[in-house]
Amino acid sequence: MLKSKNKVGLVFFPAFDWAISHTHPEREERLLYTQDQVFEEGIADIEGIKFYNPSIATEKDVERVHFCVPDVMTRVTQSHLISAGGAIKAAEVVMKKEVDKAFAIVRPPGHHAQRVVFGDRGFCIVNIEAVMLENIRQRFGNKKVAIVDTDCHHGDGTQNIYWNDRDTLYISFPQDGRTLYPGTGFIDEFGGPSAIGYNINIPLPPGTGEEGFLNVLDNLVIPILKEYKPDLIINSAGQDNHYTDPLTDMKFTAHGYAELTHRLNPDIAVLEGGYSIEGALPYVNLGIILAMAGLDYSHVREPDYDPEKLKQSPKITEYIKKLCDEIYNRWQRREDIRRETIKNQQYILRPRSIYYDTDGIHETQIQRFKVCPKCSGVNTIQSRSDWSIEIFAISIPRDACKACIDEGYNLYNQIPAGKYYKVYLQDRVNDVFMSK
């Protein structure tokens, strides 16, 4: 019997009875062919690979991350709680050392869901990685974590949630935001005042292939991770960089994804996007599972794989090399950039506008970060949707000092009920959430 080098936990939950709508790409049979592939390749028979059912995330799990308008249960379905619960289960079995690594192959995905949630954007309502991570931080202590997002779309939700948190390094290498939803993920989105340098975007040109992705990994991502020294590496394992994906323009392959997983060596992987449900997902998922298990993945190949056709142009190779040099340089200068950005300001404002493509909502918001010498600083979001709903949210971060905790509660108490549609207080120090 085949035995894996690493013990791997798999949470495989295809949610065959749930879809956004009848023709939506995030649909019932999205993981059907993956299931066939995984079973036919005998993954379940490999000694050292164990399947787990998802747990169900709670309202409280979601409230550690999101401000749902008006509240969690109005915005999310059971499927979202199960998807997040699947990620939690995967992380839990790793934290309890039942396995060395775990992969949550669950849907719907989550990395476009931001702190404020008015509705569904990019097929996401609940950020499943963030809900997972805050759940395990609550139970197992404040881990230093790197999230490496290998989805083709920029994980603007994860970026937004960990924007001001230097204990969570977010690295994403999406298709250039000038050419793809959600239109973000540029180099200068570099982190909030307390975490400048800890949000790293590497916008890749359309047409990037295996060579480019592995270059980014070897010459930029891995060196940064070595310097950052995270306790845990989480991979947001989107699979839509694949050459067959209907929504994107990249040339990545199943073998490339397996190789990337092997080199990145994540502790936990969570499926994100990937809508080529027959051409890519079965092979990419298989490749990732084998790579995580430390087994041979060299034979994982799509039926129509043609290395000649999938070669990236020399121009792209050159462009990516320069891009990586530039970003690595910025990473090394992050303390200087922080000083130049903050100067003597006590509060830093960040106005943004956010579009919910799936639900057609437009949100405008102003984030206000306190620059605190002792902690990440209390911060607020004043936000309004184009359905004329205005909310105010106060967040006390996990590492908040006493003064910032007090400032958060004072602010909450001073705002009269009725001034906004809803006022929220998220106190991560005491794991308290309230709204009025």
Add this chain to the structure above:
Amino acid sequence: MAIGGLVPTPSDAMIVLGLLDFGDKERAISAMKDLGEKLQLDAKATAKLIYRKMGEIIKQEVTNIVNEINSRPVYTVKELLYGKKLKPKYISLIGGPAKALAPLLEKEFNLPCYVPENYEIANAIGAALAKPTAEVTVLADTAEGKLSIPEIEIYEKIGKDFTVDKAEQKALELLREMASVIGASDKDFEGEITEKTSFNMVRGFYTCGKNIRVRAQIKPGLLYELRGVNHVEV
């Protein structure tokens, strides 16, 4: 060893404790004595220790099996939220030492234990009375216009209008044939659908067909309905 074996068994222990009565009791006692010497226990105490340990092991194994059944993978929101979970309410004990074990297991599981009549041969009676079993899986892909049942090498053309209901019908028909081949009488045939899915398949951005999967089996059960001596026909 009481009936001539070479190594001590839990039966020897139960014979020593007077819970079972067969074989050569002296040999059972000497087996327990030998084992007990190393533990500095007399024959009776050794037998008691084995008896208790057996209860613990049975409890552990049964718990493992129940856990395994309860954590078998599910793939739909409905099953995860509303799926049945096994939670034993009582225990039926069958097999040779059933009666001897009942008080022990009752305590160990904290559940009532029942020992039916003819418990020593209940397994054999069950095997003799069980219906033969068979299973069939029908896969249909309306985009390709193909129906396949690989285990019996059936591959057929189907039209775009093939449905999950037709697949069900087909599965039950084939199952009936299979049942008669393995000797089940047609009159008693009772099939049931154990799995049924139908997915719309999308290629590019258009629905191109349905992927249908149906699994059917002969409903497990008894060949004859057994009735107690007091049964009254109504």
